[in-house]
Amino acid sequence: MxxxxxxxxxxxxxxxxxxxxxxxxxxxxxxxxxxxxxxxxxxxxxxxxxxxxxxxxNKGELLVAATDAVVARAMGEVRTSTKPREAIRRIALGVFEAVDAHPWVGAQLSRAPWETATLQIFERIGRQVEALGVRRSAHFTSASALLSYIIAVSIQNAANGRLVDSSVNRADYLEAEATRWKALDAHEYAFTRNVAPQLAEHDDRAEFLAGIDLILSGVAAST
Missing domain, CATH: 1.10.10.60 (Homeodomain-like)
Incomplete structure (x- = not known):
């Protein structure tokens, strides 16, 4: 029995x-x-x-599994596009928003750079790089540059969000920082003073995607 x-x-x-x-x-x-x-x-x-x-x-395995799950869901929610450039922007924004919603994901991606979660992003980007017609010898460099930018800026954005108290108005905070930049030494910080108005008015997602477009312009030169 x-x-x-x-x-x-x-x-x-x-x-x-x-x-x-x-x-x-x-x-x-x-x-x-x-x-x-x-x-x-x-x-x-x-x-x-x-x-x-x-x-x-152990906890390490659990962190990896949780990160994999968040990234897989984010990639699953990225709408498909027939245009590779737009697909890359959507993948990038999907990661940006996932890290913004789950800041610990950014820390895990930077700590374990070639675990499954990062490879998921790299694979999705790489396929679109191929679709752009980039020469084969530039595939790794192009996809790596995009991956590094996406993860690094997503992590920085999430970190910035934690530095500011949730009760503080974002526009007021940026205006105060811009005012501080304008008051810097004119000789030592000439550039920073000049772009201070842009700091006060910038949109985080728009700036993030503008950076993606700059990289893609460089990638286009490799076709």
Whole structure:
């Protein structure tokens, strides 16, 4: 006569890796990376830490899995386009918004640059670089330049958002910073003083996409 499954196995099967990853994403969004512990996760899932270890070995593996899930969803939401240039802009904006919504994702992408999440982005960009007709010898450089810019600026944007108190009006904050720039030494900071009005008026997403367009102009020169 077959033995009945152990109680712990039934509980662990019901839990599932997907549920654990979803709960980890919620916990990371609420508490940040330091708040992600197996004890806190077990409390959120109303289970024991042992059930989680059945599916995930350690915090590092869980962070990778959570990042993979967020990036996969972001890439899945990117609308397809017949024009490679526009597709790259949409991929870039998808990453930008994902990191903005989940700042811990940016930290993980920079810490583990060639894990699956980064490769997902790189693959999507690379296919569009090919579609642009870029010569084969420039494929890696072109896709890498775009990837580096997208991740770095997305991380910086998310970091900037955390520096400013949520109660502070963005326009007022930028106006105050622009005023500070204008007051800098005219000899040492001539350029910074001159672009101060643009700081006060700029839109983060528009500037981000303008940078993508600058890179794509360079990429176009490689065709």
């Amino acid at each position: 077959a033995k009945a499954p152990r109680r712990s196995e039934r509980r662990e099967d019901a839990l599932s890796r997907e549920r654990i990853v979803d709960a980890a994403i919620e916990l990371l969004d609420d508490e940040g990376e330091n708040g992600l512990t197996f004890r806190a996760l077990a409390t959120r899932l109303a289970t024991g830490p042992g059930a989680i270890y059945w599916h995930v070995e």
